[in-house]
Amino acid sequence: MKLFWLVLAFLLSAIAAGQTTPTLTFTAQTTTGAGSVVPVLTWATTPAATTCTASGDWSGVKAAAGTQTLAAIATSQTYQMICTWPGDTTATLTWTPPTRNTNGTTLAKCASQTATGPCLRSYIVHEGPTDTTIANPRTIDDRNAVSYAWTGLSAGPHYFGVKAVNGDGVASALSNVATKTITTTQSVTRSIAITVNPQPEAPVLTVD
Secondary structure (H helix, E strand, O other), rough: OEEOOOOOEEEEEOOOOOOOOOOOEEEOOOOEEOOOEEOOEEEEEEEOOOEEEEEEEEEEEEEOOEEEOOOOOOOOOEEEEEEEEEOOOOOEEEEEOOOOOOOOEEEEEEOOOOOOOOOOEEEEEEEEOOOOOOEEEEEEEEOOOOOEEOOOOOOOOEEEEEEEEOOOOOOOOOOOEEEEEOOOEEEEEEEEEEEEOOOOOOOOOOOO
């Protein structure tokens, strides 16, 4: 007996479970002045970045957070910082279990994981490189499952689908296909421009 997806909402998490979208704040104590400005730059990352690199009128590897006072500048300058974090290599899949068979009869969950018959007993999650080649299967032997975290994915797009399996080992058709693009690293860049306005020289005063 084939299974029927009465309501199947298969959604892919945009962020790996437990991960926080990285942020970088980068500020200057003063962004404009006349004649000269002493740049005082402050930055912070959440969560703490793996690496931060400065460029522009300052350069080099920096800590994940800090404050630095630079030499006074007499001309306008732009300061830049780029910070990187480990990539999001997990896709968290969620779905709504089916409640009916294709013939319209009720599909109940199996009483146990060893029960047989036309009851919902397990799932098979599939992954692949395109929406037509979703061939990599993983069995979830849990009739109560509604999600699965597929970890250790390589960089690039990944496509997913899920099937329900009854106690007789009969699988449903594949769900709708969902996708997520995996990144090996995440990076954020911020820039600060400090404007130094020209200042007239002082007059030369003489007295007779």
